[in-house]
Amino acid sequence: MSRGDIVAMLQGAVVTVTLSFIGILIGLPLGLGLAILRWANTPLLARVVAVYVSMLRATPLVTLLLLLFFALPNVGVPIGPISAAVLALVMNTSAFNCEVWRASLDAFPKDQYEAAQAVGMRAGQRFRRIVLPQIAHASLPGLVNEMSLLIKVTPVLAVVGVVDITRAAVRIGAETFEPLPPFLLAVALYVPIVFALVSLQRFIERRQAEAAA
Amino acid sequence: MMRDFAIVWGERSLLLSGLANTTVLSVLSATCALLLGVMLTPALMSRWRAIALPARVFVDGMRCVPFLLFAYIVYYGLPSLGLRLDNWSSGLAALIIYNTAYMAEILRGAWQAQPREPIEAGIAFGFPEAKLFRRIILPPLLLTAGPVLGNQMIQIIKDSAFLTIIALPELTHAASSIQSRHYVPFAAFITAVLLYWGLCLIVEAGVSAVGRLAEARR
Numbered sequence: 001m002s003r004g005d006i007v008a009m010l011q012g013a014v015v016t017v018t019l020s021f022i023g024i025l026i027g028l029p030l031g032l033g034l035a036i037l038r039w040a041n042t043p044l045l046a047r048v049v050a051v052y053v054s055m056l057r058a059t060p061l062v063t064l065l066l067l068l069f070f071a072l073p074n075v076g077v078p079i080g081p082i083s084a085a086v087l088a089l090v091m092n093t094s095a096f097n098c099e100v101w102r103a104s105l106d107a108f109p110k111d112q113y114e115a116a117q118a119v120g121m122r123a124g125q126r127f128r129r130i131v132l133p134q135i136a137h138a139s140l141p142g143l144v145n146e147m148s149l150l151i152k153v154t155p156v157l158a159v160v161g162v163v164d165i166t167r168a169a170v171r172i173g174a175e176t177f178e179p180l181p182p183f184l185l186a187v188a189l190y191v192p193i194v195f196a197l198v199s200l201q202r203f204i205e206r207r208q209a210e211a212a213a
Numbered sequence: 214m215m216r217d218f219a220i221v222w223g224e225r226s227l228l229l230s231g232l233a234n235t236t237v238l239s240v241l242s243a244t245c246a247l248l249l250g251v252m253l254t255p256a257l258m259s260r261w262r263a264i265a266l267p268a269r270v271f272v273d274g275m276r277c278v279p280f281l282l283f284a285y286i287v288y289y290g291l292p293s294l295g296l297r298l299d300n301w302s303s304g305l306a307a308l309i310i311y312n313t314a315y316m317a318e319i320l321r322g323a324w325q326a327q328p329r330e331p332i333e334a335g336i337a338f339g340f341p342e343a344k345l346f347r348r349i350i351l352p353p354l355l356l357t358a359g360p361v362l363g364n365q366m367i368q369i370i371k372d373s374a375f376l377t378i379i380a381l382p383e384l385t386h387a388a389s390s391i392q393s394r395h396y397v398p399f400a401a402f403i404t405a406v407l408l409y410w411g412l413c414l415i416v417e418a419g420v421s422a423v424g425r426l427a428e429a430r431r
Binding site for chain 1: 273274276277278279280281282283285286289290293367370371372373374375377378384385388389392398399402403405406409410412413414
């Protein structure tokens with residue numbers, strides 16, 4: 001592997017991290033929105049969200065990505081590899097985030113909500129000041145766990161031509177006829193990213209356990 | 214649109230063989246990974262560092278590596294070690310090795326959450342270690358870990374789709390070839406998505422059946 005190859009892999013790493021970050025940034029609030037729709041038992045929409053989440057959680061990211069990438073242009077929505085990748089990541093992670101948010105919403109003590117009602121807080125205020133800070137705290141470990149899962153499925157994005165770590169490794173392997181070194185370098189790039197998130201999750205869990213004790 | 218689905222229906226034998234491959238691959242690798250995981254868990258819990266440390270490094274390492282990359286490494290890497298495997302065996306091997314780590318970690322978590330009393334009672338009764346693990350520790354472990362093991366099974370089904378990159382003819386690969394042959398992307402891939410969904414719903418039904426069994430035995 002030449003110096004240029006290593007630079008190409010690092011550039012791929014920037015793409016991987018950026019796309020994951022965008023996916024997380026959009027998927028996090030979207031998951032919360034979906035969870036609220038289910039929690040509030042919004043007629044019809046709650047059912048639609050339930051089906052969406054169940055289906056998305058069962059769909060491999062490759063299949064979803066290929067579906068979006070090939071089918072959307074077919075119905076007249078032009079879509080490039082990058083936007084297909086972001087859309088697939090957002091759809092995937094929002095479904096998982098929805099379940100994490102929903103679990104903490106379901107566990108939220110009802111008496112607090114009623115107390116907020118009794119002191120005359122409006123619905124938006126109740127949610128923002130009473131519910132959200134607490135469920136954000138409770139959901140945090142699950143959400144960080146979901147982020148590390150998301151990073152681990154991003155190599156799939158290479159399938160539609162996004163030039164991420166994996167795509168760079170495949171190209172270099174094909175050019176040099178030695179696929180092993182670039183793939184090992186790719187692993188060396190992914191491991192610290194995932195490990196940082198896993199450590200962050202453990203750190204948060206430990207701190208929350210200490211705070212509760 | 215109906216015409217597109219008619220085309221997919223016309224190719225149903227290809228799709229069904231893809232579904233069969235996905236199912237066989239997932240069930241086989243889940244079973245083997247669970248068996249190997251059962252053997253690896255005591256190593257993780259071992260008092261001897263010489264045993265616990267390598268097991269921990271393997272498990273944590275696997276949990277930080279994306280499966281797709283791991284599959285690539287097994288597929289391209291083993292031949293350079295002199296081991297020639299076709300795409301079926303290397304895909305299956307990748308799934309098994311990778312998920313053994315996850316299964317072992319799941320069982321370790323469940324083990325640590327187990328009540329100490331039955332285990333202490335087993336020791337007091339003079340069970341030898343292997344028998345203690347097999348008869349006292351393992352059965353409740355598998356029952357309480359049921360839902361998480363089910364999640365992992367779903368994860369395996371989804372991971373198996375990644376093997377399309379090494380041209381293993383599983384469900385996503387079948388949908389891809391139908392799409393490229395007839396240019397019916399939506400119909401082909403949405404059918405695959407629905408089939409994956411069906412598989413996962415079956416796993417979830419199985420998990421709740423195990424849950425009821427665990428509840429009845431408590």
